[in-house]
Amino acid sequence: MNFYSGWGFRESPFQVSALAATDEGSRLFVGRLDSRQKLEMRLASGDRIVTIEGVNGVGKTSLVNVVAYLAYKKHVDGRGGPLLIPCVKAFQLDADKEKSELVAEVYQEVAQSLIHYAEGLRAGKLADGIKPDGALAKWLNSPLISSRTGSVSLGLPTMGGGGVGIGVGGSFNTTEGFRGSGIQKLIKDTLGVIFAEAGSGGVVCVLDNLELLQTSDAVRKQVEVLRDELLTVPGFRWVLCGAPGIVHGVVSSPRLQGMLYDPLEIAGIELKSLEDVLSSRLSVFGQSQAYLPIGTMDFVSLCDILKGNLRAVLGMADDYCLWVAESGERPVTDIDKSNLFKQWLDDEIEKYFKSAESEVTQTAWGVFDKAVTKDGGFSPSSFAEFGFKNLQALRPYVKDLERAGLLVSTTDEIDKRRKTVSVTPKGWLVSEARIRSQK
Template identity: 30%
Template structure:
């Protein structure tokens, strides 16, 4: 794939959907999130309730938190922050379906010990009481601890408790009070678990072992409405920072930053420039991840036809034709009755989101009457249902799929939807 991007005069894929890395490069690539970035940093530093971030899949939660972690680490390394909030080394902690709460806790403690050893000199320079390196290494070499890293826990409870107690002691020595700072732990991708019974159990059960633990500062990320859906979630979690879609002008800036970063020459022409990417973003209901996915698909289409050179205007024209062709194909393949089409058009005009509780807004007398037409839309892969209200099916959110937005584009004479 690298050869393909080189043909366009780019060093890497500017439309990659991977989260922005926690680095200076990632900081420079993040666009349109200045207010959210400063607010999340303030929430972490406040040392009160643990921050939470909510938003739709692909909206950029992981990227935002990555840049927050980069900023926090830079402050610690430069000696500019007090108290110290230092992100754990490695990727965000990912809860795994089928794993027990105990194993999740043990994996977090393993990450803490690894960070204590890896950041030993940084912590020492900040004047903190750092545990003996040999003791930490011995702890990490324990066969029981190695099993945690492999997702295995078959050890006696008292043995495990002793190992965890050692890390608790280290944390207390490093961060003796609630205002002393701590390690920043990011629990990401909770959306994968939020519809399962075990996910609620996990979020509610980590209160004592992790959310109350001295020296640990948590940032939890989940789907919109997911972290708030359980009334039994610990009060230690703050009100979610809600992350909405990027503004249209910020999307152009985000793509321009990527193109500027990856251009290998001044005359390189991107397959999709900022203006066309904004159009794509609007057509797909302002889903940034899907817009990047389609931009990559168009780039591959150009490359496979040896159309890697041309003026921006020529490539824009090819993109418009390609997008219209894709949309028209999906429209021709969709079969619905008139009433289902009416529901579809109304849903698209409502930013592609509703629940069956909105049945009166769609002209129905009952939820069941509306469900019949929503089922027809779902059969055609025009909508999908988000299980963000596990215990109340009436409140589950119905959203347009990327295919649905493309069909809407075709039905709208190839004009981006006007969202209300």
């Protein structure tokens, strides 16, 4: 039995996957009011591509999913705004993937999204008194969606405005079936019909984890190639997400001039929202008597050490709970919980520090200690602040620290002054160890 169910939870409260575009995802989402408003405004206005930058695990994908979902709910509940439909899957650029494969995958998932959400509405979720018009009516009446029997077929809009079902059979469910076929064109045409008016919305699609391609130059080239086939097609609302620095090089590409918004920069979650992260997970996943061996204060102090990086915080909280479950301990009072957590955290921090210590030289430690004072990351071109004569002199130490897993960097070839180097969660733990050892 999963130990969390023994503690009164229906699922692990510390799952590290991105929050979904669902009611549950929105209940779990806390804080970030400013970013939510900015993202919603960008998605709602016109057709420019939205971009988001932030370190791994900070909450970029969750932000897009939840904002898109809430905007969708707002529209279908008759509270205004454009019709934004979250895509059921996020996409990634992959150096080895053929362009046609990605395009086929996108069209397939977009079709699934149009069908999935329409089925949800047909199952009675359209609020009383809402008479669909505009994009909503065009979507629900679109020949793409005919669910008389609950099954879905694809329909081709005809000159007369009616729909002709086409026999797509199993091919509809495979990427292969979408590649080079007329289905892609059908979906594209359907999107064009539903979202004919500028600003009427679209399916919110995410190109995620752009940093996997390493340099902003590599990302820019791929994005340029996808420009006409995917990124500027009416009915898509694209969001590009990546680590700091990686999106900026794409935004400044001449071939994409003016097509992208400047990146929304997402930092660690604000301190005042941290308590809500734990309480929302307790209320969504736990029964009334659910037990956790970690209290709010310690959860918040862990968030503080990890600078609000929620993936790292949730992962560590989960590690701690597993450790407690395996050790057979069951602290009950706040003080016992706190003592046990502190003992575990001390050991973890020590472990991370010991493993880094053997890999990092004295000079590199100097660079690291400076790097942690730069909260939002730093640019390699700020070498003088690190006491180096030029960028080349600083770089090997940054590389050493990257190898030790304490820093992470991307390359923005266009603007070398961009803050492309940041401290990793492991780095923040090691920094905590160094601070403690100096006390």
